Amino acid sequence: MSKLQPARGTRDIYGEDARNMTAVVDTFRRVAGTYGFEELATPIFEFTEVYKRPLGEASDIVSKEMYTFEDRGGEEVTLRPEFTAGVCRAFISNGMQQKLPCRLMSHGPAFRYERPQKGRYRQFHQINAELLGQDSPEADIDMIAMAWRLLKDLGLGDKVMLHLNTLGDKESRADYRAALVAYFEGHKEKLSEDSLRRLESNPLRILDSKDESDKEVVANAPKLSEHLNDASSAFFETVKKGLEAVGVPYNHDERLVRGMDYYCHTAFEFVTTELGAQGTVLGGGRYDGLIEQLGGPAVAGVGWAGGIERLAMLSEAGGEPARPVVIMPMGEAGTMKGLEVAETLRGEGFVVTADRSGNMKKRMNRADKANAAFAVIIGDNEVEQGVVTLKRLDSGEQSEVAFADLATAIKTN
RNA sequence: GCGGGUAUAGCUCAGUUGGUUAGAGCACCAGAUUGUGAUUCUGGGGGCCGCCGGUUCAAAUCCGGUUACUCGCCCCA
Numbered sequence: 001m002s003k004l005q006p007a008r009g010t011r012d013i014y015g016e017d018a019r020n021m022t023a024v025v026d027t028f029r030r031v032a033g034t035y036g037f038e039e040l041a042t043p044i045f046e047f048t049e050v051y052k053r054p055l056g057e058a059s060d061i062v063s064k065e066m067y068t069f070e071d072r073g074g075e076e077v078t079l080r081p082e083f084t085a086g087v088c089r090a091f092i093s094n095g096m097q098q099k100l101p102c103r104l105m106s107h108g109p110a111f112r113y114e115r116p117q118k119g120r121y122r123q124f125h126q127i128n129a130e131l132l133g134q135d136s137p138e139a140d141i142d143m144i145a146m147a148w149r150l151l152k153d154l155g156l157g158d159k160v161m162l163h164l165n166t167l168g169d170k171e172s173r174a175d176y177r178a179a180l181v182a183y184f185e186g187h188k189e190k191l192s193e194d195s196l197r198r199l200e201s202n203p204l205r206i207l208d209s210k211d212e213s214d215k216e217v218v219a220n221a222p223k224l225s226e227h228l229n230d231a232s233s234a235f236f237e238t239v240k241k242g243l244e245a246v247g248v249p250y251n252h253d254e255r256l257v258r259g260m261d262y263y264c265h266t267a268f269e270f271v272t273t274e275l276g277a278q279g280t281v282l283g284g285g286r287y288d289g290l291i292e293q294l295g296g297p298a299v300a301g302v303g304w305a306g307g308i309e310r311l312a313m314l315s316e317a318g319g320e321p322a323r324p325v326v327i328m329p330m331g332e333a334g335t336m337k338g339l340e341v342a343e344t345l346r347g348e349g350f351v352v353t354a355d356r357s358g359n360m361k362k363r364m365n366r367a368d369k370a371n372a373a374f375a376v377i378i379g380d381n382e383v384e385q386g387v388v389t390l391k392r393l394d395s396g397e398q399s400e401v402a403f404a405d406l407a408t409a410i411k412t413n
Numbered sequence: 414g415c416g417g418g419u420a421u422a423g424c425u426c427a428g429u430u431g432g433u434u435a436g437a438g439c440a441c442c443a444g445a446u447u448g449u450g451a452u453u454c455u456g457g458g459g460g461c462c463g464c465c466g467g468u469u470c471a472a473a474u475c476c477g478g479u480u481a482c483u484c485g486c487c488c489c490a
Contacts, residue, residue: 055490112488112490259488
């Protein structure tokens, strides 16, 4: 057992995992591209202020979830825990409000100092899409439709379910929050210890508590849908109608909430039951107050982020790598000719590697393990005659082929 | 930060009521075949039994601690 391990909550990604994750990102790029999104790569760390300001000093998030450091120049910096704040900062920094709307896609690592679990790492990877500068419900529909198309393209149409809710506008939210707190205050004796704390810090979170006694209390709690003002319910109705129009199945989940108060209207999550407690595979919503809170103009925003590891685990979209052609030169002349032949074949689009060490048996053995389709043997005999010995590894049959005919012979075999 | 489970070879795992040189399969290396693989046969390398301490004549095995992994809780921007 080696003592050299990656740091807690981090891991090396290679082989099948790497292929699956790459496939998720490739699919994301292609799909988001068809919705007019362009790439924005922000730094993976920012001044701590960028992440801290929208959250409020005292929250658990700031105090125990962020990777925060003081750098050598004495600056407080934080490894990005999510994409949205950094994207909004980039939007402000680069004056992007000059050409609204902005459709921005990003992907890469993010960091949270948490206890690792299945599908939850300290360094994890996300795909992220933000649509800035559209405050109409149709923008929300576009975003959800795009997420749904991505999930379907990843083969997850049957494995995930869309949970949808509205948080209403500022006024509706404040109204509801007050009603909710009043209700829970009257049922304190039945609430769990955790929820009593939440009553102070984040009452909406009591709604998705996993405690059985809490669930009983929640069942009769006032509903947000009963506290929506006209504008808010009209907004939500449009979103629902739009989803039906574009064929995205959804489930109105009144317990789906967001804690931070820059969120408004649409909140959604695509959830699977196949990943234990970490069922959310992609989630997002509308955050019209965020950019202003960061010190920018009043620009509306709606976006989502998806966990690449979780999506990759479910979809296994990576497939197998292309089968290589392995060059096996024998002798000096063969080695030189082998270099030349390899380059020619690569130019034709083949995956070509060379195995120049060991006896023929070893080389064949390695070629077999590499899942090679062909072995190309080039010895002194072959060089003299201007041919190679081409062996098809699946059948074991082999024949001599002129240099000039090699690419064609491989293609047609 | 809090609770449960697990820790034996590169991987997956056996290992009896504590008992003498700790096993298997797969993988790896070599040979049978010095220019022909995947099948077969023969042989081989590899383990401080996570770590530290305790009980005992004796610990992979029992006890305590610790670390890592894992499942859940908190949190989830």
